[in-house]
């Protein structure tokens with residue numbers, strides 16, 4: 696009977712000190728929450744990347760160098776000729792570096808076209824560029840256009 700009273704007293708002490716509640720609280724604890732998703736505020740900045748886009752017929756951004764930064768592919772065409780090229784994109788401020796893909800189409804003539812596309816045409820993982828040969832809309836809008844990829 697003495698042990699019974701000790702047990703009752705022990706239980707009363709545990710109840711009054713909140714021991715059982717603290718055990719419950721320990722069980723309720725959840726693992727630390729995953730890092731909260733960081734929502735970036737939409738913002739635009741302005742940078743000059745090319746000095747002159749005079750005589751450009753078309754341009755498209757695509758990572759032709761494969762460094763993860765978009766480059767700017769373009770067709771330059773004027774009465775004296777032109778070329779297919781790209782400016783190498785960079786994260787740093789400053790003008791982008793000019794690179795010429797082809798001075799003219801394989802069969803001669805001019806690169807021209809109001810549209811320019813780049814994609815991995817042969818599936819080797821490198822971006823390829825489609826160049827369009829055409830004399831120009833003002834010269835002969837109905838002329839046949841030849842397409843080449845580089």
Ligand SMILES: [Ca+2]
Pocket residue numbers: 757758759760761762763764765766783784
């Ligand atoms: Ca690039």
Ligand SMILES: [Ca+2]
Pocket residue numbers: 814815816817818819820821822823
């Ligand atoms: Ca390719």
